Amino acid sequence: MKKVNILGTLYKIYFDTPDEKLPEGCDGCMDQSIHQIRIAKLESSRNSLMNLKEYKKKVLRHEIIHAFLYESGLWNNSGGAESWGRNEEITDWIAIQSPKLFKAFKEADCL
DSSP states (O other): EEEEEEETTEEEEEEEEEEESSTTSSSSETTTTTTTTEEOOOOOTTTTTSSSHHHHHHHHHHHHHHHHHHHHSSSSTTTTTTTTGHHHHHHHHHHHHHHHHHHHHHTOOOO
């Protein structure tokens, strides 16, 4: 288990989570109610990606971003903008928060 600081809130990261402890069809999830990030147990098969180590890091980064959006207050307040991905607000948020994001990624060893 690892821990990562998300804007002052400590999240525990659990790896190799069994499928029954994740939402159906997910390789990772963030549960803001208990400050946890869970990453699936990824096993190599002929139908899987070849580089599961890098894929696991990608999934972890994705879940950390969810946690940052939640802890920033953007989780529940993002429905008022059209073309949300092009909105200046999210651009500024990423620009302002990126040093903290990179620190969290480094703490979680997912760069």
